[in-house]
Amino acid sequence: MRNIDRIYIDGAFVTPHGSARFDLFNPATEDRIGSVRLGDAEDVRLAVAAAKRAFPAMARTSKAERIAMLHRLRDAVKARAGDLIAAMTEGYGAPAYFTGFSVQNTASVFDVMATSVENYAFERVAGSSAVTMLPLGVVGAITPWNSNFGFIATKLAHAIGSGSTIVIKPAEQSAIQTQVLLECLHEAKLPKGVLNVVNGTGPEVGAALTTHPDVALISFTGSTPAARIVQRAALETMKRLVLELGGKSPTIILDDADLDAAIPIALMSGFANSGQACVAGSRILIPRSRREEILARLKDETERLRIGNPADPEVRIGPLANAAHWERVQGWIRLGQEEGAMLLTGGEGRPEGLDHGWFARPTIFTEVAGTMRIAREEIFGPVLSVITYDDEAEAVAIANDSDFGLQAYVLSSDEPRALRVARQLMAGRVVINGAPHDPHAPFGGFRQSGLGREIGAYGLDAFLEPRAILTPAA
Numbered sequence: 001m002r003n004i005d006r007i008y009i010d011g012a013f014v015t016p017h018g019s020a021r022f023d024l025f026n027p028a029t030e031d032r033i034g035s036v037r038l039g040d041a042e043d044v045r046l047a048v049a050a051a052k053r054a055f056p057a058m059a060r061t062s063k064a065e066r067i068a069m070l071h072r073l074r075d076a077v078k079a080r081a082g083d084l085i086a087a088m089t090e091g092y093g094a095p096a097y098f099t100g101f102s103v104q105n106t107a108s109v110f111d112v113m114a115t116s117v118e119n120y121a122f123e124r125v126a127g128s129s130a131v132t133m134l135p136l137g138v139v140g141a142i143t144p145w146n147s148n149f150g151f152i153a154t155k156l157a158h159a160i161g162s163g164s165t166i167v168i169k170p171a172e173q174s175a176i177q178t179q180v181l182l183e184c185l186h187e188a189k190l191p192k193g194v195l196n197v198v199n200g201t202g203p204e205v206g207a208a209l210t211t212h213p214d215v216a217l218i219s220f221t222g223s224t225p226a227a228r229i230v231q232r233a234a235l236e237t238m239k240r241l242v243l244e245l246g247g248k249s250p251t252i253i254l255d256d257a258d259l260d261a262a263i264p265i266a267l268m269s270g271f272a273n274s275g276q277a278c279v280a281g282s283r284i285l286i287p288r289s290r291r292e293e294i295l296a297r298l299k300d301e302t303e304r305l306r307i308g309n310p311a312d313p314e315v316r317i318g319p320l321a322n323a324a325h326w327e328r329v330q331g332w333i334r335l336g337q338e339e340g341a342m343l344l345t346g347g348e349g350r351p352e353g354l355d356h357g358w359f360a361r362p363t364i365f366t367e368v369a370g371t372m373r374i375a376r377e378e379i380f381g382p383v384l385s386v387i388t389y390d391d392e393a394e395a396v397a398i399a400n401d402s403d404f405g406l407q408a409y410v411l412s413s414d415e416p417r418a419l420r421v422a423r424q425l426m427a428g429r430v431v432i433n434g435a436p437h438d439p440h441a442p443f444g445g446f447r448q449s450g451l452g453r454e455i456g457a458y459g460l461d462a463f464l465e466p467r468a469i470l471t472p473a474a
């Protein structure tokens with residue numbers, strides 16, 4: 001049993017003012033594994049006050065000092081990689097291939113930011129004016145459960161890189177992950193008040209943070225509906241916003257694709273993190289000329305995916321994060337059938353042989369029209385829609401016909417052709433032929449997938465603002 005009773009304010013683990021508790025479960029077993037004591041608005045006030053006190057000194061730090069902090073944070077995360085993986089597996093059920101990647105990426109986020117700081121021009125000249133890129137003040141950050149510690153690290157890296165201080169409200173159901181990560185970050189010995197973390201719910205702690213007058217910028221990762229509430233809350237005091245939200249990412253299989261390579265990539269992208277990934281390729285666009293062949297391969301390979309114990313390295317699909325989310329995903333599978341789509345594989349209920357744990361069946365719909373809700377809205381589970389196109393131009397049009405624009409995937413044997421298609425897609429990232437993750441590429445989306453970008457100079461730009469000083473000509 002893990003009972004998390006502390007939050008992190010002004011460089012120390014402290015007992016929150018809030019006293020409500022939230023139960024924590026292992027989604028693979030449905031066992032209660034602990035609870036977290038939640039903070040409240042008073043805790044947010046204390047955390048923001050600490051961050052505000054620490055800001056002037058942090059804003060004055062040199063590049064070298066920020067880089068040194070980022071390197072200490074990287075080393076501190078690497079030192080407890082195994083504990084972070086265990087916390088993510090137990091509290092969330094992410095498959096081993098994903099937890100391993102997450103921890104590696106969490107450490108690399110600090111390294112990437114160190115390089116970005118090194119190369120970033122904080123001092124510039126425009127005309128005859130001297131321009132300085134300045135941090136804004138206290139950053140308020142909010143993270144989701146699907147990659148909680150990775151996003152905490154990303155947002156902290158941006159705060160340090162820009163010379164800001166930060167108050168983070170992590171996903172409350174990820175409290176064990178948050179605790180282990182905080183123990184790591186504490187070892188990096190940041191100046192007091194630079195990092196503050198308050199566990200709590202969105203409507204209480206999230207709302208207190210997004211309305212606090214001393215918070216200058218909100219960096220939010222989560223769903224588009226919650227982001228609308230955050231954006232409204234931020235309006236009053238004109239907070240700057242960086243929003244990384246949902247997606248309905250297209251995977252375009254071009255008619256010359258080598259299916260031996262393309263089908264596993266399409267399924268890996270679609271079922272990434274059991275479908276609980278904002279970047280999941282949840283719409284698979286296939287050419288009519290090869291429809292039957294591709295459908296047969298999608299069905300066969302999906303039915304061979306191993307589902308179950310997330311700690312098993314061969315497992316590709318783990319449980320959904322919680323019972324309410326399992327119910328929601330079941331609702332989407334019912335809705336798809338009511339809308340007239342056909343099940344190629346999967347369907348409602350649990351996979352065969354798994355009678356407990358919040359496991360859903362990997363599901364693929366065909367006969368999906370672009371107007372159906374299953375083709376337009378984010379499901380955030382292992383439920384994919386296959387849409388048939390006649391030619392390349394139609395594939396591009398369908399891919400771009402979305403309220404979202406976070407990520408897109410193109411699969412082809414002809415790389416120049418894939419590039420030509422990629423250049424027509426309105427998405428924050430376009431991945432060609434399963435290219436490996438690039439930790440330096442900007443991350444964020446067009447349209448309702450977000451606002452601004454994270455990572456590298458693009459991420460720093462969003463956390464900084466230019467001040468120009470004009471002097472009389474000599």
Ligand code: ADP
Nearest residue numbers: 143144145170171201202206207222223226229
């Ligand atoms: P997810 O389903 O991925 O958790 P949400 O958008 O619901 O997506 O949650 C993402 C984060 O936003 C969580 O930390 C959640 O507590 C927080 N959140 C939810 N509602 C609000 C709100 N009204 N104000 C601020 N934060 C919120």
